[in-house]
Amino acid sequence: xxxxxxxxxxxxxxxxxxxxxxxxxxxxxxxxxxxxxxxxxxxxxxxxxxxxxxxxxxxxxxxxxxxxxxxxxxxxxxxxxxxxxxxxxxxxxxxxxxxxxxxxxxxxxxxxxxxxxxxxxxxxxxxxxxxxxxxxxxxxxxxxxxxxxxxxxxxxxxxxxxxxxxxxxxxxxxxxxxxxxxxxxxxxxxxxxxxxxxxxxxxxxxxxxxxxxxxxxxxxxxxxxxxxxxxxxxxxxxxxxxxxxxxxxxxxxxxxxxxxxxxxxxxxxxxxxxxxxxxxxxxxxxxxxxxxxxxxxxxxxxxxxxxxxxxxxxxxxxxxxxxxxxxxxxxxxxxxxxxxxxxxxxxxxxxxxxxxxxxxxxxxxxxxxxxxxxxxxxxxxxxxxxxxxxxxxxxxxxxxxxxxxxxxxxxxxxxxxxxxxxxxxxxxxxxxxxxxxxxxxxxxxxxxxxxxxxxxxxxxxxxxxxxxxxxxxxxxxxxxxxxxxxxxxxxxxxxxxxxxxxxxxxxxx
Numbered sequence: 001x002x003x004x005x006x007x008x009x010x011x012x013x014x015x016x017x018x019x020x021x022x023x024x025x026x027x028x029x030x031x032x033x034x035x036x037x038x039x040x041x042x043x044x045x046x047x048x049x050x051x052x053x054x055x056x057x058x059x060x061x062x063x064x065x066x067x068x069x070x071x072x073x074x075x076x077x078x079x080x081x082x083x084x085x086x087x088x089x090x091x092x093x094x095x096x097x098x099x100x101x102x103x104x105x106x107x108x109x110x111x112x113x114x115x116x117x118x119x120x121x122x123x124x125x126x127x128x129x130x131x132x133x134x135x136x137x138x139x140x141x142x143x144x145x146x147x148x149x150x151x152x153x154x155x156x157x158x159x160x161x162x163x164x165x166x167x168x169x170x171x172x173x174x175x176x177x178x179x180x181x182x183x184x185x186x187x188x189x190x191x192x193x194x195x196x197x198x199x200x201x202x203x204x205x206x207x208x209x210x211x212x213x214x215x216x217x218x219x220x221x222x223x224x225x226x227x228x229x230x231x232x233x234x235x236x237x238x239x240x241x242x243x244x245x246x247x248x249x250x251x252x253x254x255x256x257x258x259x260x261x262x263x264x265x266x267x268x269x270x271x272x273x274x275x276x277x278x279x280x281x282x283x284x285x286x287x288x289x290x291x292x293x294x295x296x297x298x299x300x301x302x303x304x305x306x307x308x309x310x311x312x313x314x315x316x317x318x319x320x321x322x323x324x325x326x327x328x329x330x331x332x333x334x335x336x337x338x339x340x341x342x343x344x345x346x347x348x349x350x351x352x353x354x355x356x357x358x359x360x361x362x363x364x365x366x367x368x369x370x371x372x373x374x375x376x377x378x379x380x381x382x383x384x385x386x387x388x389x390x391x392x393x394x395x396x397x398x399x400x401x402x403x404x405x406x407x408x409x410x411x412x413x414x415x416x417x418x419x420x421x422x423x424x425x426x427x428x429x430x431x432x433x434x435x436x437x438x439x440x441x442x443x444x445x446x447x448x449x450x451x452x453x454x455x456x457x458x459x460x461x462x463x464x465x466x467x468x469x470x471x472x473x474x475x476x477x478x479x480x481x482x483x484x485x486x487x488x489x490x491x492x493x494x495x496x497x498x499x500x501x502x503x504x505x506x507x508x509x
Contacts, residue, residue: 022313022315024318024322030308036204038053038056038327039053045081047088048224049222051076052296056075057331065317065321067284070275071272073302074284078353079131079254080258081134084096087251092235094233094295100292103285106248106252107255107256107285110252112282124261125394126391127261128362132357132379133387133390138357140155140158146178146351147165148169148173148344171216174344176342183202183207187202204346219342220342221343222339223335226332231295234292234295255284256281259280259301262301263280374398377393378394381393406427411439413442420447422451425454426455426456437465440465449478455484
């Protein structure tokens with residue numbers, strides 16, 4: 001018994017030392033990154049500003065305690081801004097909170113069903129395109145805010161209204177927004193101890209201080225009371241339950257996929273314990289239930305904060321939990337300071353985030369893999385239709401393209417004198433019989449033929465068609481050399497094809 005207590009005490013001491021040495025400093029860095037991002041995402045979502053801080057607090061505390069990813073940090077994410085903005089415009093904020101609760105319950109059920117890994121089967125190009133489309137939408141929205149105006153409800157209106165916005169822009173707001181963007185990008189090259197300070201914090205703080213020192217007349221963030229006042233219970237809609245249900249499913253699926261893909265990326269960044277995906281989904285769902293009940297934004301795993309957590313040296317979930325504690329301790333007494341932040345400064349931050357969601361490496365990968373059409377169509381659908389329709393169109397196109405690749409077959413027949421070379425590659429099924437028999441019918445009788453079969457799949461119908469033609473051609477005095485399959489003599493002197501290691505034999509009748 002004493003040995004057991006001593007072992008537990010040693011483990012507790014080791015964990016405490018690790019937390020103080022690694023997780024505590026990392027949590028402070030993540031806190032400084034999460035604070036301005038949470039505010040900006042709330043503004044972009046059309047939600048109350050403090051709803052972003054509520055979601056950040058719950059994401060840290062609940063997912064940090066219950067989640068299955070050791071180093072992932074959760075909170076409000078840019079990936080859901082378009083969906084939330086649409087829900088707020090359609091239902092109002094309190095019903096949107098109820099949708100968040102419903103999405104959380106659905107996530108918990110999915111986690112308990114142990115189907116979390118199924119979300120990873122979604123084509124990565126569709127996910128990358130979805131994020132890029134969200135980035136384009138956020139950028140188009142916030143460009144108007146940076147110019148001192150207001151964003152329209154649709155991406156097309158935001159795009160078509162840009163020239164007029166540029167002409168009418170004046171005052172200090174555009175300068176502050178551009179200053180934030182330049183600072184964000186320039187801060188990446190800062191090294192040493194100074195470079196450890198998060199760029200978003202430097203940019204927002206610098207723009208806010210400048211606006212106060214020079215008494216600039218710019219629009220600023222407005223709050224409706226304190227953090228306690230921002231806590232409110234959700235409401236159910238009065239009708240339109242179909243749209244409500246679609247909203248629940250949409251938020252649940254996007255939040256789940258984004259969280260799980262982010263967890264996979266974070267696992268690649270460190271050598272510690274791997275993610276328990278079902279537990280992570282239960283943790284994310286629990287956080288969304290709590291966030292919706294308290295008036296917060298939907299929560300997902302966030303790759304920006306998670307990558308910051310890893311690079312800052314975190315070793316356990318204690319860092320994510322503590323970052324939620326620091327946001328809570330800041331928001332209770334100092335939430336009023338948020339009202340000093342210029343709206344254009346947050347717009348500059350959001351534009352930077354939006355642009356960062358469009359990654360050239362993803363476009364290059366789509367190009368190399370032949371999925372560029374899926375990427376472009378999904379981005380266009382997300383931007384000019386809505387996120388759900390854009391993703392569904394992208395998934396259907398991706399599946400159709402995959403199906404086409406599965407059934408696609410290339411058949412060529414070329415000759416030099418009396419020598420013919422017929423090549424069959426791809427997946428040769430009954431669907432390809434017209435092309436296959438047509439190519440073989442071109443070959444004259446009494447010629448020498450090499451049939452090169454390089455198929456990934458050869459079904460019985462195609463195999464039988466090749467065998468029937470081979471028997472007929474050999475019967476008229478020709479020769480057939482088949483590469484890629486074995487010609488096995490049968491009792492009646494014919495041959496049958498069997499897929500084996502490539503070799504060639506000649507059959508002559």
